[in-house]
Amino acid sequence: MSRLKHIIFREWYTRVRRRAFILGTLLIPVLMAGLIGLVVWMERAETEHHKVLVADLAGLVSYEDSTLRAWVPICPDCFPERGNLEYRFAERALDDEAFLASDYTMMVFFDDGILQHASAKFVYDRAPSLSVQNYVERDLSAAIERFKVKEELALDYATYKRLKTKVSLLGEDVVTKDGNATGRTAIGFLFSFFMFIQILVYGMHVMRGVIEEKANRIVEVVISVVKPIELMTGKIIGIGLVGVTQVVALSLLGFLVFQVGGVSLEMTGMLQAAANDNVNVDFETWMASNDAVGFLLDVNWPLMVGSALVYFVAGFFMYAAVFAAIGSAVDNESDAQYLMLPAMLPLMASYLIAAMAMENPEGQIAFIGSFVPFTAPILMLIRLPLGVAWWELAVSLAGVIATAYILVVLSARIFRTGILMHGKKVTFKELVRWLRHD
Amino acid sequence: MHDSPALDISGIEKAFGTQRALDRVGFTVPRGGIFGLLGPNGAGKTTLLRMLNGITAPDAGEISFFGERLARHHLAQIGYLPEERGLYKSMRVGEQALYFAQLRGMDKREARTKLRGWFERLEVDGWWNKEVSEVSKGMAQKIQFILSVLHEPRLLILDEPLSGFDPINAQRVRDVIMDLRAEGKTTILLSTHDMGSVEELCDEVALLNHGQLVLHGAVPELREAARDGRVEVTFRDSVMAFTVALGASAELLHVAEKANVRGEHQAMLRLPAQTDPAEWLHWISGQVALTSCKPWQPGMREIFIKAVEKQIPTTA
Numbered sequence A: 001m002s003r004l005k006h007i008i009f010r011e012w013y014t015r016v017r018r019r020a021f022i023l024g025t026l027l028i029p030v031l032m033a034g035l036i037g038l039v040v041w042m043e044r045a046e047t048e049h050h051k052v053l054v055a056d057l058a059g060l061v062s063y064e065d066s067t068l069r070a071w072v073p074i075c076p077d078c079f080p081e082r083g084n085l086e087y088r089f090a091e092r093a094l095d096d097e098a099f100l101a102s103d104y105t106m107m108v109f110f111d112d113g114i115l116q117h118a119s120a121k122f123v124y125d126r127a128p129s130l131s132v133q134n135y136v137e138r139d140l141s142a143a144i145e146r147f148k149v150k151e152e153l154a155l156d157y158a159t160y161k162r163l164k165t166k167v168s169l170l171g172e173d174v175v176t177k178d179g180n181a182t183g184r185t186a187i188g189f190l191f192s193f194f195m196f197i198q199i200l201v202y203g204m205h206v207m208r209g210v211i212e213e214k215a216n217r218i219v220e221v222v223i224s225v226v227k228p229i230e231l232m233t234g235k236i237i238g239i240g241l242v243g244v245t246q247v248v249a250l251s252l253l254g255f256l257v258f259q260v261g262g263v264s265l266e267m268t269g270m271l272q273a274a275a276n277d278n279v280n281v282d283f284e285t286w287m288a289s290n291d292a293v294g295f296l297l298d299v300n301w302p303l304m305v306g307s308a309l310v311y312f313v314a315g316f317f318m319y320a321a322v323f324a325a326i327g328s329a330v331d332n333e334s335d336a337q338y339l340m341l342p343a344m345l346p347l348m349a350s351y352l353i354a355a356m357a358m359e360n361p362e363g364q365i366a367f368i369g370s371f372v373p374f375t376a377p378i379l380m381l382i383r384l385p386l387g388v389a390w391w392e393l394a395v396s397l398a399g400v401i402a403t404a405y406i407l408v409v410l411s412a413r414i415f416r417t418g419i420l421m422h423g424k425k426v427t428f429k430e431l432v433r434w435l436r437h438d
Numbered sequence B: 001m002h003d004s005p006a007l008d009i010s011g012i013e014k015a016f017g018t019q020r021a022l023d024r025v026g027f028t029v030p031r032g033g034i035f036g037l038l039g040p041n042g043a044g045k046t047t048l049l050r051m052l053n054g055i056t057a058p059d060a061g062e063i064s065f066f067g068e069r070l071a072r073h074h075l076a077q078i079g080y081l082p083e084e085r086g087l088y089k090s091m092r093v094g095e096q097a098l099y100f101a102q103l104r105g106m107d108k109r110e111a112r113t114k115l116r117g118w119f120e121r122l123e124v125d126g127w128w129n130k131e132v133s134e135v136s137k138g139m140a141q142k143i144q145f146i147l148s149v150l151h152e153p154r155l156l157i158l159d160e161p162l163s164g165f166d167p168i169n170a171q172r173v174r175d176v177i178m179d180l181r182a183e184g185k186t187t188i189l190l191s192t193h194d195m196g197s198v199e200e201l202c203d204e205v206a207l208l209n210h211g212q213l214v215l216h217g218a219v220p221e222l223r224e225a226a227r228d229g230r231v232e233v234t235f236r237d238s239v240m241a242f243t244v245a246l247g248a249s250a251e252l253l254h255v256a257e258k259a260n261v262r263g264e265h266q267a268m269l270r271l272p273a274q275t276d277p278a279e280w281l282h283w284i285s286g287q288v289a290l291t292s293c294k295p296w297q298p299g300m301r302e303i304f305i306k307a308v309e310k311q312i313p314t315t316a
Helices: A002-016 A018-042 A098-103 A130-151 A159-164 A180-213 A227-268 A270-275 A283-287 A292-298 A301-329 A333-357 A364-369 A376-386 A390-418 A426-438 B045-052 B072-077 B095-104 B108-121 B137-149 B167-183 B197-202 B219-225 B239-246 B278-285 B300-310
Strands: A050-056 A062-065 A068-074 A085-090 A106-110 A121-124 B007-016 B019-029 B034-037 B061-067 B076-080 B155-159 B187-191 B204-209 B212-218 B229-235 B253-258 B265-270 B290-295
Touching: A002 A018, A002 A227, A002 B095, A018 A227, A050 A130, A068 A085, A068 B095, A085 A130, A085 A227, A085 B061, A098 A390, A098 B167, A106 A130, A106 A270, A180 A227, A180 A301, A180 A376, A227 A390, A301 A333, A301 A376, A301 A390, A333 A364, A333 A376, A364 A376, A390 A426, A390 B278, A426 B229, B007 B045, B019 B045, B019 B061, B019 B204, B034 B045, B034 B197, B045 B155, B076 B137, B095 B108, B095 B137, B108 B137, B137 B155, B167 B187, B187 B197, B197 B219, B197 B229, B197 B300, B204 B219, B212 B219, B212 B300, B219 B300, B239 B265, B239 B278, B278 B290
Parallel strands: A050 A085, A050 A106, B019 B212, B034 B187, B034 B204, B076 B155, B155 B187
Antiparallel strands: A062 A068, A106 A121, B007 B019, B007 B061, B204 B212, B229 B265, B229 B290, B253 B265
């Protein structure tokens, strides 16, 4: 036990002190924040001003105001003023030279054919962004719709708008009274994705560690002191703890960012502005009142994090044992490629099923997958936020733990033989022979 | 129990698939000395050494360690320097040495004190905080040697301990091995192809070939037993005069001018079995100007080659 402790510590310590690990751990939240910031900045950066000429050849959406002596929209609400978009109206389109000489960036023109085929042409000197095109489409559709309502149905547009109904489905689980399944599924998927990455990355670390020990020939000295299974187990636990350390560090950083971010939002009064209210609100109250993020407060975080940790330990043992066996059987990483494929398949499949299960987290595939030991660590996490019976969790975990135990024992058989073999390409047949050799 | 040998190996067999790596190998390694384990590549030496380290198990046979059947708990009393050896590149020299000492069950403080002593003795004391990747090959070899002796093992297994060293460092390590023998607490099992080291260091040897024991015994006895009537002489006459004088009294095997001594020659002769060497020496001294004459004793190199080529199991 004491020797195992030293192996675990060496494997953990020599990795967590590496500059790459420290920088990587610190950089993940920075990169994520940077990514979010970049998206926000890109959205805000869309400040290019567009002046659009609407050439209404059939007079469907505009008319000439005699007092203003200019063409104006029949329905001003249909063409709202936006910071980067303004409209002008005309009864005629400009020719190309005149358009280029004008200060218009875009010209939309249509005649009464738009009533049949619902399309209008536009020309531009600088291609407008998709969001500007969407605005123009939306505004023009509203104006044409108004024209049709008024002219063809002889209805008052205000009455029509009042009558027009758009139904939204607001679901609620009859047992849990949970009405935010989609948001919670997204949280589940995030956990699944993170689990997939952690198992894959640190599983590869185990394989590389074994190959390194084998290649620099230190392994013979080590296994003359400890049993091969002790070395393999110590390596798996040590490297697994590196993964746990990273998760803990990221959680602490995340918590810190959440707290600091919340306090700074409260202090700057942004929450008050966002809540569109004159009363002071704290961060938690603001979250609870906000549909987009409110569900985060309903997630059973201790259960999620606790389950994720247990599944990580069991799932990591299961896959890392196989990766360790593969590492022991080869002389270098390139030789490991063809042995890796069967080991990677269930892991990749789990991720793909998890991505599909986003659509239907309580479907049959996700349900069955959350009990199959090879896919359970990833798929159970996507179901967990929606509520899972305790017995389902217990059965699933028991399966993963039992499979991990069997795989560790079997991998140790391959490991103890493979680790001393050099200069020989191992076949699957040979691996099976090593497995049988007790 | 106190008189039992360091190792008593009997009837060891090991096969890998259809290939027999060891075939009923048996010999004893006495306490306190240096025992040479010799053999050409693929003879089964590494397999046997791995068995002594508990890395592989024999298919049949028994190994006794100081009178007790070799078991896992004995491994803490064995030091092992394998032929193919390395160090963790991502660790510093000192922390790596402490790691191995702790794996051997040593207390950290005790290990640190002993390591300082060994580092000074082998002149690697300035390297404690260096990364292994910065260390030269020879320096790494010395560190590996230290790791094998640090815990004061009762049995020290050294597989090609001098390979890769420059002559100065090789001598330094050789001196340490001799010191360990002089202290008498450690039995050393030395596996090497360097026959010079075998003659210089080993008290006894065992020679394996194709998984079988082909030679076993004390080095002086083996060399004595391998004498075959050859005599080495040096003389000041011409080669012609010497050949004429020799006539049919002995078979001239080889003759050449002695290096760096002008006019002096060196010859290797084989006397007929019925010839009395003393009488023959008296007679030939009257015929030519002899400067020296001594019976030729084969070195371990010749014994090794002859035994492997003949591959007839013999015991001295």
